[in-house]
Amino acid sequence: MKKLFVLMMVFILSVSAIAEITFWTTETESNRQTRIKALAAIYEAQTGVKVNVVPIEENDLMTQIPVAKNSGTLPDVLEAGIEPLLLLSSENFMDQNLNTEIVNSFGDIYPGAKRLLSDASGSSFAVPFHAWVQGLWYRKDWFEGRDLGFPYSWHNILTAAKALNDPANGVYGIIIPKKANAFTQQVFTEIALANGARPMDADGNLLLDSQEMIEAFRFYKELGKYSKPGYTDVLDALKGYLSGETAMTFYSTYIMDDIAVEEVQKSRIDKFDADLVVNTGFANKMINIRPTSYGQMVGIGVLSNSKNKSDAEKFIKFLMSPKNYVYWLHMAPGGMNPTRSSVAESDEFLDNPILQRYGKAKIAEIVAALDEVERFEFIEGKVLTDMSKLDSNFVIGKAINYMFANDWTPQQTAAWAQAEAKRVLGK
Amino acid sequence: MTFLNRYSPLKKKEAIFGWKLVSPTVILISVLILYPVFYNIYLSFFDVSLSIGSENKFVGLSNYINILKDSTFWRSFGTTVAFTLITVIGSILLGLGVALLMNKKFFGRTLVRALLLLPYVTPLIAIVFSWKYVLLPIDGPLTKFLTLFGFSSGMDIINDPNNSFIVVSIFNIWRNFPFIYLMILSKLQAINEDYYEAAEIDGANSWQKFLHITLPELYFVIGSVALLRGIWNFYKFDEVYLMSKFANTLPIYIYEKAFTGVPQQGVAAAIATLLFLFMMVIIGYYVRKVLKW
Numbered sequence: 001m002k003k004l005f006v007l008m009m010v011f012i013l014s015v016s017a018i019a020e021i022t023f024w025t026t027e028t029e030s031n032r033q034t035r036i037k038a039l040a041a042i043y044e045a046q047t048g049v050k051v052n053v054v055p056i057e058e059n060d061l062m063t064q065i066p067v068a069k070n071s072g073t074l075p076d077v078l079e080a081g082i083e084p085l086l087l088l089s090s091e092n093f094m095d096q097n098l099n100t101e102i103v104n105s106f107g108d109i110y111p112g113a114k115r116l117l118s119d120a121s122g123s124s125f126a127v128p129f130h131a132w133v134q135g136l137w138y139r140k141d142w143f144e145g146r147d148l149g150f151p152y153s154w155h156n157i158l159t160a161a162k163a164l165n166d167p168a169n170g171v172y173g174i175i176i177p178k179k180a181n182a183f184t185q186q187v188f189t190e191i192a193l194a195n196g197a198r199p200m201d202a203d204g205n206l207l208l209d210s211q212e213m214i215e216a217f218r219f220y221k222e223l224g225k226y227s228k229p230g231y232t233d234v235l236d237a238l239k240g241y242l243s244g245e246t247a248m249t250f251y252s253t254y255i256m257d258d259i260a261v262e263e264v265q266k267s268r269i270d271k272f273d274a275d276l277v278v279n280t281g282f283a284n285k286m287i288n289i290r291p292t293s294y295g296q297m298v299g300i301g302v303l304s305n306s307k308n309k310s311d312a313e314k315f316i317k318f319l320m321s322p323k324n325y326v327y328w329l330h331m332a333p334g335g336m337n338p339t340r341s342s343v344a345e346s347d348e349f350l351d352n353p354i355l356q357r358y359g360k361a362k363i364a365e366i367v368a369a370l371d372e373v374e375r376f377e378f379i380e381g382k383v384l385t386d387m388s389k390l391d392s393n394f395v396i397g398k399a400i401n402y403m404f405a406n407d408w409t410p411q412q413t414a415a416w417a418q419a420e421a422k423r424v425l426g427k
Numbered sequence: 428m429t430f431l432n433r434y435s436p437l438k439k440k441e442a443i444f445g446w447k448l449v450s451p452t453v454i455l456i457s458v459l460i461l462y463p464v465f466y467n468i469y470l471s472f473f474d475v476s477l478s479i480g481s482e483n484k485f486v487g488l489s490n491y492i493n494i495l496k497d498s499t500f501w502r503s504f505g506t507t508v509a510f511t512l513i514t515v516i517g518s519i520l521l522g523l524g525v526a527l528l529m530n531k532k533f534f535g536r537t538l539v540r541a542l543l544l545l546p547y548v549t550p551l552i553a554i555v556f557s558w559k560y561v562l563l564p565i566d567g568p569l570t571k572f573l574t575l576f577g578f579s580s581g582m583d584i585i586n587d588p589n590n591s592f593i594v595v596s597i598f599n600i601w602r603n604f605p606f607i608y609l610m611i612l613s614k615l616q617a618i619n620e621d622y623y624e625a626a627e628i629d630g631a632n633s634w635q636k637f638l639h640i641t642l643p644e645l646y647f648v649i650g651s652v653a654l655l656r657g658i659w660n661f662y663k664f665d666e667v668y669l670m671s672k673f674a675n676t677l678p679i680y681i682y683e684k685a686f687t688g689v690p691q692q693g694v695a696a697a698i699a700t701l702l703f704l705f706m707m708v709i710i711g712y713y714v715r716k717v718l719k720w
Contacts, residue, residue, distance in 0.1 A: 066477050066690055087689050091478040179586055180672040229581030230564030305479055389688035394672055398588070401673075405587050423499060424683070 019049045021076040021311050026298070028055040032331045039328065043318050049311045062087060076306035077315055079129060082116060083388045085299050086377060089125035090385050095304040100124040102302075102316055106340055112371030113339040116297045120381030126301030127316055128339040130329060132252040133284055133295040133369040134186055137259075139164075139247050140281040150281070151248060154194065154219055154288040161226035164247035173226030174248040175240045178404045180397035183234045186294060187250045188396055192216040193292035193374050199396065199421065202379045204386055206427070208395075209411075209418040217403060217410035219288075224404055231401060242276070243269045252296070253366055256334025260357045277357050284369035295373040297339075322348065334358070337367050386425055393424045464703070471696035477689060490697035494684075500698075503680040510596060510667075510676055511660045515653055517600035522607025523649070527641075529608070530615045540612075547605035555669045558598065559585055591673035598670050599660065607652050614648045615641070650717045657713075658706065677702065 025036055033055055040051035054075065056064055061084045068074045078088075088094055096119075103109055103124045113128035136151050138160070143151070148160045161173030177184040192198070197212035207213060228240060234251075241249040242258060242265055257264045259280055262272045285293040300319065302312040318324060320340065326348045329336045333354040338344045344367045350356060355363055377387045390396070399417035402408060408416070421427075434442065471490055473483040494500050529540050546554065561569040564583040574580045585594055622640045631639070664678035677698075685695030714720045 062688075062690055063686055066475075066692060069477065069479070091689060093479055180588065228565070230583040231586035385688065392687035393683055398672060401586075401588050405589055 019308060019311055020052060021049060021306070021308050021315060022052045022054060022073075023077045023079070023315065024054045024056050024061075024075040025079045026056060026058040026061065026081065027079070027331070028057055035327065035331050039319065039324055042324070043315060046318075047311075047314065049315070051315060058084065065093065074303055074305055076308055076312040077300065077302055078126075079298060079300040082297050082299065082375065082377065083391065085117065085126045085301065086383055087385060087388055090383070093303055093305075094125050095302045095306070095309065096123045096125060098309060098313060099126050099301045102127050102313060105317070106320065108341045109339050110341060110367075110370050112373055113297055116373060116375065116378065117299045119383060124301075126299030127320070129298050129300040129320070130336040131295050131297045131339060131370055131373070132254060132335050132337065133293060133366055133373065134190060134250060134252045135285070135293065135369065136248050136283040137241060137251050137255060138249075138281050138283065139244075139279055141279040142247050143281070151283050152285060152287055154191075154286070157248070157286075158219070158222060158226075160247060161223055165226040170245060172228045172240070172246045174223055175232050175237045175246045176220065176223050176227045176250065177233055177237060178224065178227075178231045178400060179233045180394045180401040181233065182391070182394070182397070183237075184397040184400050185391060185394065188216070188220060188400060189376055190250070190286050190292060190294040191220060193294070193376075194286040194290065195219070195288045196290055198379065199376055199390060199417075200379075200384050200387055202382045202384075204384060206418055206421050206425075208399075208421055209414040213417075214410045214414045217399075217413045220400060221403055221410060221413075231404065239269055242273070243271075244273065252335065253337065254332065254335035256358065257332075257354050260354050282362070282366065284366060285372055291372065292374050293369040293372040294375075295370060297370075297373070298336075322346065326351075334366075337363075337370070339370070389424060390421055393420075395420050395424060467696045468700050470693055471700045473693045475692035475696075477692075483693075486693070490693050491701070494694065494697055494701065500677075500680060503675050503677045506592070506675050507661060507677040510592070510599075510663075510674070511657055513596050514599040514603070514660050515656045517596070518604040518607050518656060519649060519653060521600060521604040522652075523611055523645075525604065525608045526611035526615055527637075529612055543608060544605045546602045551602075551665055551669065554602065555666075558670075585670070588671070588673040591671035595667045595670045595674045599663065599666055602666065603656060603660075607656070610648055610652050611645060614645055618644045647718065654710070654713055654718070658710070661706065662702075 023040070027033070027036060033053070036053050040053050044050050058081055061080055065074070065084075065088065074093075078085075078094075085094065089096065100118075100123050103114060103118075106127075109128055113131060114124065117126050117128050118124045136157065138151050142164055143149070143160065146160075146163055148163060149156045151157045151160050157174075163173070164171070165173035177187055192213060195212050195216050197207075197210060197216045199206065199208050199213070201207055228236060228246065230236075232240075237246075237249045237251055238255060238258060240246040241251070241255070258268055259265070260277045262274075265272045265276075285291050300316055302309055302316065306312050319328060322343055325338065325340070325343050326346070329338055329343075329349065330352050333352045338349060343349050344364070350360055350363065376391075377384050395417055398420065399413050402416060403410075403413040470483075472485060472487060474486045474490075475483050525543060529536065529543070561567050562583075562585050564570055565580050570578070570580055570582070584590060618641065622644075623636055626636050626640060662678055663676070664682065667674045667676050668679060668682070681695060681698050684698065685691050
């Protein structure tokens with residue numbers, strides 16, 4: 001009996017001695033999970049620390065966190081997009097001191113990437129992990145034929161859309177999203193910021209009916225004239241571009257493998273255009289009265305309640321050490337871009353069939369846009385948590401949807417958006 | 428257990444045994460249903476804090492007052508009642524019609540009966556995408572077909588925000604009528620043929636047979652499925668939200684109010700309590716008057 005007792009004690013002690021951390025990731029696709037679990041297994045083999053990888057849908061995050069808080073099952077490390085990280089940080093969930101230390105310890109994180117995940121004092125909510133950039137993908141060959149310049153400015157974009165629009169032959173100047181969803185809001189964000197328009201100022205005052213905003217709506221509606229009919233969405237934008245149905249489309253860098261890889265393209269449109277990769281140009285910024293670019297940063301950070309912060313910190317550093325980092329980023333070549341300059345420029349990162357097709361210069365250009373990335377949620381180092389409420393209620397998306405459905409003037413659209421935003425925020 | 432003293436020892440034993448038998452269910456219901464319900468009511472009086480290191484703040488009835496003062500709540504409430512009535516009545520009429528047809532003998536009936544269940548048994552997300560696909564402007568197969576009859580190919584019926592209420596209502600009726608058809612059909616098959624024979628001898632026509640035999644026989648089935656569908660559709664979120672962002676029913680109001688941005692769990696709990704009370708009153712009245720319990 002005594003022996004059994006001792007044996008049990010040894011077992012219990014040895015089990016509890018195994019350190020463990022929990023890692024919530026929003027990369028839920030099964031092939032990504034395989035890679036993440038492989039990295040966790042390597043980490044465990046190297047350090048003896050077990051990593052519980054929990055995949056969680058980004059949309060469920062803000063409902064799962066309160067549940068986990070009440071049941072005491074919050075993770076030690078969390079990987080998520082800017083919006084949830086911001087909200088969590090405003091509620092003191094993120095250990096800003098430790099995350100800032102980790103950011104500083106790398107020494108080569110792009111300043112633009114760092115800025116997107118830190119407050120006015122420079123303290124980081126989370127470590128910038130990887131990012132995609134949104135821009136205008138366009139048919140370089142069609143543009144060159146008509147001498148249309150580069151579609152960076154509002155003027156050039158509209159001129160090209162008008163010139164290349166040929167609906168009789170099933171070709172449109174552009175495909176812009178018109179549905180009430182996140183994609184429409186992302187595209188509109190870039191357009192509005194290029195005109196200096198913001199839905200909210202640093203003090204949280206609503207500016208959806210400002211003159212700049214009205215002009216942005218007007219430009220969007222103008223583009224709609226040369227866009228594919230219907231309330232087009234993200235898949236229309238992607239398929240339309242791949243099948244040569246449009247001269248321009250807004251999309252994130254996740255389109256890169258669709259353009260370059262035969263199997264991926266065939267899975268979308270049943271055929272493959274081998275020249276598309278050469279004939280494609282990418283406008284990584286937009287300008288009307290000021291330049292801007294749009295992108296999404298995914299951060300990774302230690303939570304303030306973690307009981308095992310030292311292992312959590314080591315795990316993040318492990319994931320962002322060159323070899324493991326490249327292995328992670330190659331989950332979605334083009335879609336996931338590094339935030340560490342040393343990795344972005346390394347041959348190991350570029351050693352990938354998709355990235356190679358675009359070449360070092362193109363990749364550098366895409367990554368460079370990260371420095372200019374702007375969002376409605378940040379202004380002058382301030383974070384506007386109310387903006388996430390407007391985003392998730394699709395205030396701007398709905399306004400655009402209505403503008404096209406009811407043929408509203410830009411003024412009517414702006415007035416509706418302003419009133420709806422007031423309603424949503426209870427102002 | 429003094430109340431048991433009135434019974435004979437045998438009866439007493441039986442009663443105790445009975446309680447033992449139901450106790451697992453009673454315990455399960457208490458833990459899994461009653462506890463969350465009461466905890467929800469308790470939370471509705473608080474400003475629930477999500478922040479690490481700050482406590483919930485007691486706010487009395489202010490969550491309730493704020494909701495009841497919100498005009499959006501009342502608009503959503505009206506929309507939800509209209510949605511529930513239209514979809515329940517619509518799916519019952521369709522389900523009843525189809526069940527009557529499927530009760531007649533014809534070649535290939537088994538196959539048709541099985542096919543009719545597809546809208547109900549196919550995963551929701553798949554049919555939402557199918558609907559959106561067939562009605563795509565320009566490329567959608569149904570749109571192409573409709574252009575033969577003079578419709579504009581650029582028309583986007585489903586995604587037009589002005590159509591949202593009608594689209595979600597039609598979609599809901601189409602998706603859920605098989606459930607009603609199935610319930611009604613099973614009852615139809617159990618109606619004694621003798622009634623119809625007797626009616627025919629008395630010279631009743633088809634309509635009279637339907638009105639005086641079929642309908643009274645179906646009364647409780649229709650009453651029950653109307654109640655179930657009413658409860659389900661009143662709380663329906665997934666179908667409505669996936670089809671349109673503009674339908675503005677109450678579940679969407681709750682989602683918008685409580686789960687976007689930083690979740691406001693106290694407010695969500697108060698709305699849930701209000702809806703719970705409303706439904707309890709309606710259900711109580713309905714089962715008494717319609718189902719005659």
